Amino acid sequence: MNPPSPAATSSETVLYAGSPHVMLKIGWLILAALLCAAGVGLGLKSHVAFWGLTVVGIVLAMVAILQQKATYYEITSERIRIKQGLLTRRTEETELYRVKDATLIEPFPLRMFGLGHIEISSNDENSHSIILRGLAHPQSVREALRQSIEACRERKRVRVTEVE
Secondary structure (H helix, E strand, C coil), X not given: CCCCXXXXXXXXXXXXXXXXXXXXXXXXXXXXXXXXXXXXXXXXXXXXXXXXXXXXXXXXXXXHHXXXXXXXXXXXXXXXXXXXXXXXXXXXXEEHHHEEEEEEECCHHXXXXXXXXXXXXXCCCCCCEEEEEEEEXXXXXXXXHHXXXXXXXXXXXXXXXCCC
């Protein structure tokens, strides 16, 4: 896990920090397990099949997990910060007062495990739409986010107007 960003001020509180849940990669992990099992089953006849399939399965599982851990979300009382990448790190920030809407998306397979996505639309030029994937307890995260958006707008005296 990444520690909270040093850029956070003392008045800034962290509402959520973490990576997407590994359940998003469950299909890849099942495939990796099947490859390892096939390698063990075929290993009785051929050592090449055992090592080949087992190594491919382990590498596939490691890649799937690293992809999830290479993304880190941090929602504070002031901003949403997304860090992505292993070798080259990209950090994207969106100020909360710029957020227009936060939509909760709970696909059935994820809902069974208490997971979901939050789709955020904002007035920010660089990031009009942000999707925070695979969050645990997404309803409470969205509610905390909504309350912080309103509080941030109030502190900064920002008013959102809609023009049709």
